[in-house]
Amino acid sequence: MAAPPPLLRRLAARPLGSLRQQLLRWLILPLVALVALNAVSLYRDALDAADLAYDRSLLSSTRALAERVTVRDGKVVANVPYVALDSFETDTLGRIYYKVTGLEGETVSGYDDLPPVPLEVPRSDLYPALVRFYHASYNGERVRIAALLQPVYDDSMRGIALIQVGETLDARNALSRDILLDTLWRQALLVLAVAALVWFAVRLVLRPLMRLKNEVETRPLSDLSSIDQALVHKEVRPLVAAMNGTMARMQDLVASQRRFIADASHQLRTPLAVLKTQSALALREHDPAALRAIVGSMAATTDAAIHLANRLLVLARIEHGGGGEPARPVALSAVARQVGLEMALPAVQKGIDLALEADTDADTMVPGQELLLHELVANLVDNAIRYTPAGGSVLLRVGRHGGRVALEVSDSGPGIAEEEAGKVLMPFYRAQSTLEANPGGTGLGLAIVRDIANLHGASLALGRADAGGLKVEVIFDGSRAES
Known part of the structure; x- marks a missing residue:
């Protein structure tokens, strides 16, 4: 140009x-x-x-x-x-x-x-x-x-x-x-x-513009309703429409923040209340063996609270645009290999066969933010390991599907019922089968995956794996990735 x-x-x-x-x-x-x-x-x-x-x-x-x-x-x-x-x-x-x-x-x-x-x-x-x-x-x-x-x-x-x-x-x-x-x-x-x-x-x-200025200046901070475009001339209406669009996005952001704060406070209240109860019991306990058991429970509760807080922070970061990091080409297969190495120990400890099938790095390049893509793959693999029983299998596959890069994670766990496939993508919702397999879950893993996929212009599909468990497929369209 x-x-x-x-x-x-x-x-x-x-x-x-x-x-x-x-x-x-x-x-x-x-x-x-x-x-x-x-x-x-x-x-x-x-x-x-x-x-x-x-x-x-x-x-x-x-x-x-x-x-x-x-x-x-x-x-x-x-x-x-x-x-x-x-x-x-x-x-x-x-x-x-x-x-x-x-x-x-x-x-x-x-x-x-x-x-x-x-x-x-x-x-x-x-x-x-x-x-x-x-x-x-x-x-x-x-x-x-x-x-x-x-x-x-x-x-x-x-x-x-x-x-x-x-x-x-x-x-x-x-x-x-x-x-x-x-x-x-x-x-x-x-x-x-x-x-x-x-x-x-x-x-x-210019009098209509002055009226528009006065209306915007005198509005309460909480009033994010749309401005009547009939107040201004036809040539200025696109500007007012853009302002209305911005305020609509601000409304969504405020609503998201309020929902996040309410959900976070609700979810964090439970482990904190349990931790307070456990600490009170520990203060009254004189038996060393019982005290050791209580301290172990407190450590487990603390780990669960830390895991929940980390998930909440990741979710908040995604809802605010991923932190503003610019998109650049990322080899999804390399990210999958890195996650496979990180998850190898939990899989071995649980006796789960974790397998990786990946094309060459050059064939799996997608534009995006590497940290968020790592979080997406890690959440999928972590969920698969958590909900797959001991002796089961988890398959992580990265390749091309119809000319586009596709990520697939399938397991031999209990799976998700078809009527609940859309609900499990919402924050804090947990399917009945996952409650039985892992009562201590947060219900944020698939919600985080959904938001990261949307941020990268990818489509997300849930289905049944060949091994009988859950299959999650993420297909990337590079032309829609956020910059």
Whole structure:
């Protein structure tokens, strides 16, 4: 799988912070940027419209001046009284400069040093006239000049005169400032209005989450009931569903703990009460032989209590996920051989034939926790030895069954009735046949085996062995093993 981009890694590494602040930031900041771009665009469009209007006014002044250009006695003359210039300046709100150039390039009237028309300036296509507009510097000021080619003629001559009229940019600059301030003011009001609406909308949208937070915070510690998904939006319901699933698992865990505590206290109460009675008898006994017998009984009771406590601790560890040890490949045949060596002495002492049939380690690899798998095999073999009468047999077999690894433990003991096969997997339940064969049992062995098998994704089946006793078969499916 490809590594995420550096930007995504940096964003993922940063603390999340406030959801409301992030929503406002990601909504308002891009909005401000878009509004700024829009303001620039509007400002430019307004300037273009203003330039067009001022150019039209400048062209009107140029045309009005062109109407006063005539030919007299074979010369181009311009009759431009000061009153006309005053009216031009009044109309344009700026200073006016003009120049009339004759047919031979001579200055007929106006300002002789007015900047000429640059060669690269094209003719304007916006007006039905031979006019060019350009910017130039004159007397230390920026001016906008319209250059109009005006045909002049009489009976003796014909040609084109050039009329140039320029105006300072004071009025245009003032209008630009007004347009800019007006645009910024309107856009600022728009941003403030949208920001207020976004803040209100975010606050309104997040209100169900705040209600959910308050409900979770005010709940009693003992209340693990599900949260109503209708309290939140559709997009948040998967989160609430996950929370409900977690609380359901917590309910199961709490119920399991309570059940375990109740069962453990009940089961431990009996050997402890017996031990207390035996100790009281020992304190009153003066006969050394009787006292020795009582102390022996106390030792046996203590061993039974230790065995029960160990089984309870193993069961508690399994119910809490096996202690968190990660799953790794384990050779089940090697585990079976180790358990066979450990159980060889009790089997010999009882005169039981303990046999092992195992494939090679490479063929019996299963993913799991080695300590728990050892506990599973040890419980099965220990149960088989305990409930098999002297001179009987116990077979421990590890191999492959239908492409999967299978563990089988069979004995020649009393077995378990078919109607009790499901009950003996529950903690502290003991079948009638096992009560007769081993009255001091705990009823936890098969429950531990069941829980370890479930933790490793294995199936557990009880049946009748060929020797007439109990056969327990555990089939492992590696794809379902816990990690």
